[in-house]
Amino acid sequence: MLLLQVVILASILSYGCAQIHLRQAQLSVTRGKGKTARIDCEASGIQEFGNAYIHWYRQRPGEAPERILYISSGKPVFDKDSDKNKFNCEKKPDQPISTLTVNEIAPNDGATYYCAYWDRTYGIKYFGSGTKLLVSNIQAKFNSRKIQVLPPSSEQDGKVSYMCLIQNFYPNVIKVTWEDDKKNAEENAVHEEIWDPDANQQSYSISSWLTVDKNSNKNYRCKYQHESKEGSRPIESPDTPVVSQTTEGCINKPENGTTLSTDITDSFMHRTAYLIYIVLLLKSTMYYVIVLFFIYRMQSPIKHRGKKP
Template sequence: LVSHFSILFFSTCTHSFNGYTQITLIQTPLSVTRAVTKTARMGCIISGEGFIFNSAYIHWYRQSPGEAPKRILYIGSGSVSMDEGFNSKKFTASNDVSASTANLRVDQLTLEDAATYYCATWDTTVYFGSGTKLVVSKAKLDSSKVRLLPPFTEKDGKVTHVCLIEDFYPNVIKVTWDDDKKNVEKNAVLGEIWPPDDNRQSYSMSSWLTVNKNSNKNYRCSYQHEKDTGSVPIESQGIYYIIKTIYIYIYIYIYIYI
């Protein structure tokens, strides 16, 4: 099991299962923020041609900061089995077969419950979902502010667009780029969330997309966050953001070249 973690743990998994075509585990939401004593809920959608949800065993793991993942429980054949050290009064698992979704509920939250939770299933190989981060805090969720900064042209005829997302909490966010027809993430770079710790009330990050200068496609930067989702098309953002662009470009230069 440890070797499977090292190979497969940190991404949404899409693999063959028991000889069938690809299986995908998608966890929702990206994060859950709740105060102490409250209840947190999260889900895991499992799909794939040939995968029989109601006969599968679904496992739930918790990875606390700085620790190895630990299995909480598994559910299959209509029953739940708890692992040692975990309480069935706190952790409740259920399956919605009609929606191919496994659900986990965590009751009476304490600060020790703050962690990232993963769903998993396996036959001869272990497959993990992408994880849901549980934030135990009474801090207010903040909506993101997303802006596209003025582009700059590189020497090779490429143009780089910068998407700046600011003032969001908690520090879990997914940023994507598309051209109205398809995802173009392969041409994008995601910067790190800043500040890099879990003890702040506001975070920011940037992402930049490099494309051909003469491209006539309509690019868009989109994000998903616990508080909200949104997107913004490429367009001029005014002199205020030109000033902010200077700081972002310095960050990009350091990130790429230093």
């Protein structure tokens, strides 16, 4: 009987805990010095959200998180009086959203901000995923025309790989995932590091690989989420020719008066992407050949020793 009661209690606790979720949809917020930033936290599963205690934390790079304030049904309560002019917090009465406002942004305000909810019933504190505040005069950008999802590579050990290449975005806070047509997420993805091909323009790029069975009949999509834009891109057909995805007649005019067509630049970027793709395939093929060679060398002495003189 005691065991049954424990099982029932654990089920109730797990059910109640699983219903609460804090969602911070903004991966990042980019603002210049002296500007104002607003960071949202959407709650679900919290009964009587108007009276619930929502906390806000700040975590600077290399430091532990520190609480800034908490808010219930009235005005926010600050941990430090010096933060009263810097921050403000409110709840929307018509929906379960808490918003943290950062005023007169300074360089040391650059950090990741987390919302949290303390569930007194179960003694658990729930945290959001965090929103990164970047202090920069460069505006956030994302060029959806600079996305390629390349066809599958050559088969190796019954597996094929797809590559999603995303270029020309800022800041470098981005989330890339893979899903099929039924919106089911794929976990067999490898995300490469973000690299900066042009430091002068602060333009970042990222590649993501998905390896699946060659007999998989699913149609995969590369899903991306960025401060400026979010969406997904299907895999390109192997028969689709590689062409520039810029608008015709779009011309860049540098300060020295020389005109450079963006078609040439895009063509160069696309060729570079395919060269990277081919080099990685050749690299994996070389590893495969080397492994076969060593297996052959290891088996050859065994065969010679087995022969009678």
